[in-house]
Amino acid sequence: MFHGEDESFLERYQEWEEEYDAFLSRVESDAYEGGTLLNVVSEKEKLLRRYGLPDLFRAVKAAENALCSDVLFQSLRDDVDNSEDSLKAAIEIALAGNLFDAGAAQAVQNVVGGNAFKGDSNKFAFKNSEDLQFAFEASRKRVRNSEWLCDDLNELRANEYDRVCVFCDNAGADVLGMTLLARELAKRTKGAKVALVANESAALNDVTINELEEFYRACEEHDPDHLRLYRENGKIALLSSGQASTLLNLNATGKDINDWVKREDTVGGVDMEQGEKLRWLVVLDGMGRSLESNWECGKYVQPHVDVLNLAMVKSEINAKRLGANVYDCVCKLSNSR
Helix, strand or coil: CCCCCCCCHHHHHHHHHHHHHHHHHHHHCCCCCCCCHHHHHHHHHHHHHHCCCCCCCHHHHHHHHHHHHHHHHHHHHHHHHHCCCHHHHHHHHHHHHCCCCHHHHHHHHHHHCHHHECCHHHCCCECCHHHHHHHHHHHHHHHHHCCEEEECHHHHHHCCCCEEEEECCECCHHHHHHHHHHHHHHHHCCCCEEEEEEECCCCCCECEHHHHHHHHHHHHCCCHHHHHHHHHCCCEEEEECCCCCCCCCCCCCCHHHHHHHHHHCEECCEECCCCCCCCEEEEEEHHHHHHHCCCCHHHCCCCCEEEEEEEECCCHHHHHHHCCCCCCEEEEEECCC
């Protein structure tokens, strides 16, 4: 049983499982309409909440966020800052962090080994900081040694962006990678502003906005000259996407991120539709937001907006669909013009 759950937990979980299985059977029937991947994932989260199971990975996320902010952040930050190519270092760390995903547990175990986990009932959490550091270094080695299905790092490096929206994926090592990437993008361009965006509520082990805020503040204790200063002066904002899914529907983003984009697409009160265009970058992190949804997002954005799909391929189904191998990396920049 998950830590802190009452005696009715297993009963409620079994009831949810039965209803969701019935829903999936209806989706598979020829008579069902609207069985898109987005709808299937959304229905799963709705049913979890109906049965009082809103955040099954809450304790695991909290533990890994604490380890990453207290142990990994400082060493990885120093790796980026001391690198001859800080953007490349930040991208590699982001890709390595994306391996750690409750939705692809077997992929994680194949890279870092089953001994790093506590046990079957909590197999996504690491025993201690040494295990987590070992696992992250194994993932970084995998990134360096894997094929990159898309490698647009040089194109990304050639551009400067005035505004950046980073849509985060998983808690723990993944959101650490996104935080360091946001920090790097904020440093690269004078006057740049970056939004770190997270789910409003839980889905699998995806980070929520409340967890992102707590994680970021823990990291900024070790980085007052950048992360803390950037948050205090508005150079980095922490915002809710308004969503509760492992996928991302950019047509249904919430008020927080929508208001920030509208406000930041003006300079000195001048509407950017009439004035000089700011250069925007949208970063989509992870399989759900980047590969399974929004893979062709760059075709539909405005000319002054670039889209960076950033992920590690961790499932056979995605590898087959993209003509890739499991553990291939994706750094795909679209609409750069």
